[in-house]
Amino acid sequence: MHRIIPVPKLKPGATRNQKCHPAKEKDMAKINLPPARLNDWKEVILKKMAEVLDKYRSVRLYLDICVKCGACADKCQFFLGTGDPKNMPVARADLLRRVYKKYFTLGGKVWGSLNEAEELSESLLADWYTYFYQCSECRRCAVFCPYGIDTAEITMAAREIMAAAGIATKYVTEVVAKVYDTGNNLGIWPAAWKDNCAFLEEDLREIEGVDIKFPVDQVGAEVLLVPPSADNFVNTNTMIGYAKMFHAAGISWTTSTYCNEGGNFGLFLNYYNLKKVNNRILEAARQLKVKKVYWGECGHAWRAGLAFTTTLSGSMDFLEIPYPVHICDLTWELIRKKAFKIDKTANDQFLVTYHDPCNVARAAGYFEPPREIIKATCNHFVEMPADTIREKTYCCGAGGGLLADEIMEIRLAGGKPRAEACRSTGANYLATICAICKANLPEVMKHHRVNCEVGGVHDLLGRALVLKG
Ligand code: SF4
Numbered sequence: 030m031h032r033i034i035p036v037p038k039l040k041p042g043a044t045r046n047q048k049c050h051p052a053k054e055k056d057m058a059k060i061n062l063p064p065a066r067l068n069d070w071k072e073v074i075l076k077k078m079a080e081v082l083d084k085y086r087s088v089r090l091y092l093d094i095c096v097k098c099g100a101c102a103d104k105c106q107f108f109l110g111t112g113d114p115k116n117m118p119v120a121r122a123d124l125l126r127r128v129y130k131k132y133f134t135l136g137g138k139v140w141g142s143l144n145e146a147e148e149l150s151e152s153l154l155a156d157w158y159t160y161f162y163q164c165s166e167c168r169r170c171a172v173f174c175p176y177g178i179d180t181a182e183i184t185m186a187a188r189e190i191m192a193a194a195g196i197a198t199k200y201v202t203e204v205v206a207k208v209y210d211t212g213n214n215l216g217i218w219p220a221a222w223k224d225n226c227a228f229l230e231e232d233l234r235e236i237e238g239v240d241i242k243f244p245v246d247q248v249g250a251e252v253l254l255v256p257p258s259a260d261n262f263v264n265t266n267t268m269i270g271y272a273k274m275f276h277a278a279g280i281s282w283t284t285s286t287y288c289n290e291g292g293n294f295g296l297f298l299n300y301y302n303l304k305k306v307n308n309r310i311l312e313a314a315r316q317l318k319v320k321k322v323y324w325g326e327c328g329h330a331w332r333a334g335l336a337f338t339t340t341l342s343g344s345m346d347f348l349e350i351p352y353p354v355h356i357c358d359l360t361w362e363l364i365r366k367k368a369f370k371i372d373k374t375a376n377d378q379f380l381v382t383y384h385d386p387c388n389v390a391r392a393a394g395y396f397e398p399p400r401e402i403i404k405a406t407c408n409h410f411v412e413m414p415a416d417t418i419r420e421k422t423y424c425c426g427a428g429g430g431l432l433a434d435e436i437m438e439i440r441l442a443g444g445k446p447r448a449e450a451c452r453s454t455g456a457n458y459l460a461t462i463c464a465i466c467k468a469n470l471p472e473v474m475k476h477h478r479v480n481c482e483v484g485g486v487h488d489l490l491g492r493a494l495v496l497k498g
Pocket residue numbers: 104105106107116117118121163164165166167168169170171180181184
């Protein structure tokens with residue numbers, strides 16, 4: 030069997046001390062969680078666990094049906110990168126399963142450890158915090174489980190349960206709190222957002238000699254774009270790609286300073302905040318009276334938008350169908366219609382390969398449009414090995430709320446399979462449609478000495494699109 034990296038030797042406890050910093054009281058208060066770990070944390074956790082088991086039947090099912098076949102054991106990039114056995118999906122899930130058995134099953138209550146049941150203790154809680162925040166909720170393990178057990182859902186449940194007792198990470202809670210303060214994950218205030226849009230306009234006027242707009246808060250625009258906020262400040266070539274395309278196709282569009290973020294870190298914390306963050310997109314669309322909303326290049330934004338908007342935030346039927354729509358769907362449609370001219374030679378310096386972000390690919394079944402855009406805008410494209418792409422894609426190493434500086438070792442180790450898969454192609458441009466991947470993969474490539482630029486799909490479009498002036 031082909032393996033992009035070998036199965037490592039077991040190193041028990043290797044990543045035990047790689048912990049995310051705990052949440053700050055001020056952020057917890059803003060996102061409706063107890064400010065710090067509650068004194069009666071054990072009772073609160075067991076009560077919340079009962080609620081979760083009752084509400085999310087899939088979690089109970091996943092905890093009940095695992096036969097310990099081991100098929101998932103070597104499929105997680107965090108186990109492959111670290112060798113810590115608690116990063117095997119089955120072992121990660123067992124951290125919650127043992128408590129489930131102890132308090133919620135007859136066998137566990139009667140037979141205790143003989144039935145793999147364990148008391149909820151301080152040390153087990155420490156393992157929950159460590160290892161459920163070393164899982165990027167990528168779902169790769171679920172693809173290989175003969176029973177379809179989705180450890181990501183177990184991780185989501187564990188995080189929700191801990192959060193109820195005031196236990197969460199600084200990074201995730203800080204990001205959610207920033208959204209409520211400023212409208213986006215980066216904490217960019219409206220004036221700075223507008224300034225940056227004006228700066229990008231000026232830049233393009235100088236470089237291209239064309240007056241391309243980056244409209245903000247335009248009531249009555251046809252389209253509301255909800256990019257990851259990083260596109261406006263960090264991955265600006267992606268933002269430029271969107272703007273050039275809207276300009277060339279004659280589509281009126283806008284961003285919103287109330288909601289200039291597609292990303293939804295509620296997905297990595299609890300359903301309450303997932304819903305509240307998602308609601309903002311629909312509120313912004315109503316405020317600006319747009320007809321369409323396009324989600325930008327962000328993995329978990331698309332998963333949250335596609336899987337949870339209608340179920341949690343209500344109908345989008347005030348928009349034109351179809352909804353929700355990924356920006357790549359529009360781009361690919363415009364390319365097929367020949368809405369603008371493309372000069373593929375503008376990207377001839379690149380041998381491009383494509384990294385499927387977990388939340389776009391595995392969680393949303395979205396594989397072809399980004400590839401079609403790349404092939405339409407570049408002459409040189411190569412796929413990575415089949416067992417590392419599409420539904421079998423590896424995480425970049427920092428999804429699921431793991432893009433925290435203090436766990437850089439985990440991020441780099443988790444990104445190793447992707448780095449090796451990229452190396453095997455000889456590509457010098459790794460395209461992807463996720464802001465988290467774009468943030469972590471450059472670090473991963475540098476660390477594993479793979480000489481490859483990382484960028485967006487719309488960056489390639491922006492370079493190749495020929496403007497009339
Ligand atoms: S969901 Fe992804 S990160 Fe989590 S255990 Fe499964 S493979 Fe590992």
